[in-house]
Amino acid sequence: MSGGELWPAYSVKCGFTNWHMEKFLRALHTIFHSVPSRREDFCNLTKSKIFALPFCGHRWVENLPVAERALVICPDMMKYVEAVSTKKLPNPGTSSYDTIAAATKDPLILAKLHFFRAVCRIVTPFLNKYQTNEPVLPFIGNDLAELLKSLLRRFIKRELLNDATPQHLVRLDVSDMQSRVHRAVDIGIGAKAAIKEHQRQSRSTEELSVLQFRKEYIEGLSKIVKKIQEKSPLKFPTVRQITCLNPAVMYSDPELCQGQMKCLVKRFLQDKQLDGVATGDLIIQQFSQLLSLEVRKEKFLSFKPLEKRLDVFLHPYISQYTHCIPTALTFIRNLLLQAGYGGEGLL
Incomplete structure (x- = not known):
């Protein structure tokens, strides 16, 4: 399946529109790109020479390393924003900085990044495997069904997925509230750890915001799955x-x-x-x-x-x-x- 990006990539993109994740990841790279003085300020402040990788909106096979790098540098970016806000460093005065500053005010930004990375890890192997000219169609049915199950297991009741056929998976109504788990939703180890760590360090992370995160998490997964179902060749x-x-x-x-x-x-x-x-x-x-x-x-x-x-x-x-x-x-x-x-x- 060669040429261009596969439909699961666009489906992933649709799941993160409310969090503006693409905009944030682009900003992390843009703010220091080709600006030596700003890079020097960042290095002197954080004692780190690690910078964000460029986000690619049309080739999502490239974006798992982008998400992983973002998780590495996010704490340093928070230091940078703090230094700018206290006027220890000059304000870049760019839209990229404004995007980053707004994101760092979100107490759950690390949890959201972990979720983004987790979904990328599920989808990327499929994208890599099927970007080829070789005859792989006989394998796509099972692999796509497994990809769907990997996403569905996070927020859909297990009994609905046991022994589910590929045809059943593409017809499953993920918007049905009766099909979803709520308290037992699997947000992933990384996101759980990020939430617990922030709650330990600060009491400002209210339970309401965590519940809102879980709700948005489920809705994001639901959008991703719906788009995959809509475009899926398993319908044929x-x-x-x-x-x-x-x-x-x-x-x-x-x-x-x-x-x-x-x-x-x-x-x-x-x-x-x-x-x-x-x-x-x-x-x-x-x-x-x-x-x-x-x-x-x-x-x-x-x-x-x-x-x-x-x-x-x-x-x-x-x-x-x-x-x-x-x-x-x-x-x-x-x-x-x-x-x-x-x-x-x-x-």
Whole structure:
């Protein structure tokens, strides 16, 4: 899935609009960027030479390090703002400084940064894996379902997620108050620690503000999940069914794969993309032979899509049963090619 950013990245962005997190992270970098005198003031004050990293609004795979660096320098930025407010250092007089000054007045800014980092940690591996030209579509269903579950477990009742299918996950109404946990919401270890530390140091962090943080936390997660659900390819049966070409699933549940392949063939017949029912039957027969005789090999269970191309891996196994009439081979190749995820290795 190459070219541009994937939809979960935009979904994450939507979850933090109320906290102006993007604006704050940009300001942390901008305030010292290309201003040597200001950087010198900061270094002399804090005895640190660590500065913020640039935030990238259109490539979110870059922003996990940005969030981690922001957590490191945030205490020093508070010192810097304090020095400016007491006129020990000159006021930069920029919008970046105003943004930072406003953020440092928020007693829960560190908790919010921890939440931002936690969500980035969930989404970033998915973004990295699927920014590729290789044939990875058969894996996206399971991986996206797991990504959704990782987010949902933080604020949705566990019993609603147990044994939930990918189709159920994209249809789950996260705005339903009856589906949510409230007191038991998982805000993460980092955010909890930040809140406790501030409460220990200052009595100004009222319980009401913590409750408001939890409410905004849930609403932010809800927005993220809704946007992923809205844009998710899991809504399409073909994406869920092409999981039958995932070697690990072929190994662990060949009956499921057989049923999914039948559904794919039926869909292609309905769309007149196959040359009749006889061709469809032959594809199912050849795929069934593959499932019966080959997929119990350990290589299928241990297959890693980032280490070897799927089409290259499957070719020698499928070609054993299609050397005379390469129907299944051609069909699987077309599945991968039409989805735009490669398939050259099956040629």
